[in-house]
Amino acid sequence: MAWWHSSSQSINLEWVEHIAVLLAMAAFAWLVWHVVFGRLVAISQKTKTEWDTILLQTVSTPISVLIWLWPSSYVLDSLLAATAKVSESWLVVSRRVLVFAVILWILLRLVNRIEAYLMKSDTRDQTTVSAMGHILRLLLAVVGVLTALQAFGISLTGLLTFGGVGGLIVGLAAKDLLSNFFGGLMIYFDRPFSVGDWISSPDRNIEGTVERIGMRMTMIRSFESRPLYVPNSVFSSIVVLNPSRMQHRRINETIGLRYKDADKMAAIVTDVKAMLETHPDIEQRSTLMVNFDAFAGSSLNFFIYAFTKTINWSRYHEVKQDVMLKIVDIVHAHGADFAFPSRTISFDKDEMTEAAIPVPEAIQAASNKH
Structure with a gap:
């Protein structure tokens, strides 16, 4: 209470007006964006292509969040400067991370929506579409984490050096997990079968319809309607028959x-x-x-x-x-x-x-x- 009383003496009417103006500008910007977004959605519904609708649905929520969080960061900056007298450098870095996080969020949403759109088409290979979606999401996640660490001043050189040694240790401890992961990549790129194919193996008691190909295991629905979960590494050492082809x-x-x-x-x-x-x-x-x-x-x-x-x-x-x-x-x-x-x-x-x-x-x- 003593800290608050001593700090609140520096809070004057000018600071309150500054906060009110920032919040009012955020509310006005959000209202304008809401109206513009509604008009753009109405226009996109009249076009023959669905890509414009996918793009609008992708950016709608992230931009709304950015409209409110960006002025709010300045509000927090002013509040801390008036009360705690702390440095503003970390808030500047946080705003950069915020912008990059919103961009990364938009890209992830775009990948998910494009994948869902392509999966609805019968003319495209669903296995390849799913594989590319997994790879792009993993790549964006790695880039996002490394960029955030660099923005906060963490040296990537030392991190990568530690990651090399740590990766060797983790790789030895989780070799089965990694073998399943790379087995999934082999299925995605070699494409011995796809989702919906009827497959069987004379080496193992495996036969049924492929329902899902994950990064660790593949789910096959047997002809008795029972789910069969097969680790992806198994397919690198057995013969697979694909009667569907x-x-x-x-x-x-x-x-x-x-x-x-x-x-x-x-x-x-x-x-x-x-x-x-x-x-x-x-x-x-x-x-x-x-x-x-x-x-x-x-x-x-x-x-x-x-x-x-x-x-x-x-x-x-x-x-x-x-x-x-x-x-x-x-x-x-x-x-x-x-x-x-x-x-x-x-x-x-x-x-x-x-x-x-x-x-x-x-x-x-x-x-x-x-």
């Missing part, structure tokens, strides 16, 4: 005819191949084969080898079903039929005669039973 789906089936239809095999194979060559859902630029293949134990086998135009799993099975039904019609049209596992037993004439003569012991045993 296949160009076609393959039909590879073996069909068996009866041995008694051997004379009809050539005509059936020719008609089946002609059917596949004219089928609207079979890719004609890929390999297409229909050939008599093997003499099996109970059938004569021929195979079909073709690719569908669609890669959709459900549509693929519809096309395959249509092809198989057409093959059934072709086989039946030639008076042939499909084979099933069977076995034919034959006896020589002498063996049949011997088997038909009753054995005396067998006759005696049968009479004893009766």
Whole structure:
């Protein structure tokens, strides 16, 4: 209380008027900005592009905060000068940091809004967009921290020297975290898969749809609708299959005819191949084969080898079903039929005669039973 009474004696009406003028100017500037911003938003809504709207939404809040904080810093400066008699140098530095912080805030908001806008488009790779967003935010954060430290007079040379030694220690202690981080960067730049892709790994029990690629781990939704969280470093040491990027789906089936239809095999194979060559859902630029293949134990086998135009799993099975039904019609049209596992037993004439003569012991045993 004694300090306040001694300090408040230097607070006069002129100081109060100075504070009031600064706050009034801040309120007037904020009101003008509010009106101008409203007009600019109305104009941007009439344009065909969304970039002007994104820019206005980015700068609206930071500029409003700057309008109030900048005069407030001078108010605080005057108050401290009148009461505490402290140096103004740190307030000058704080104002510089304030301006740079607002600029950094605007840039971060701009990166976030551009990323959200690009992620809504189906024509852009969401994995690349997300990766660039993470990298830009990290870069802006590092630049912001280093600039703030330099503004307050902290030597960056010593800090970087200490950071080199400290970084080595931290790197050894958190090698798994760093390996996951660089594994995420590898996924972003190599792009073996993207968000929405169906992937699987023959090396690990991993299969499902990629929902999110983070800087440390990737979330995959399995076909049982269970989330699977895989560290990014795992993908640098396993084989990843990406069926979502296949160009076609393959039909590879073996069909068996009866041995008694051997004379009809050539005509059936020719008609089946002609059917596949004219089928609207079979890719004609890929390999297409229909050939008599093997003499099996109970059938004569021929195979079909073709690719569908669609890669959709459900549509693929519809096309395959249509092809198989057409093959059934072709086989039946030639008076042939499909084979099933069977076995034919034959006896020589002498063996049949011997088997038909009753054995005396067998006759005696049968009479004893009766």
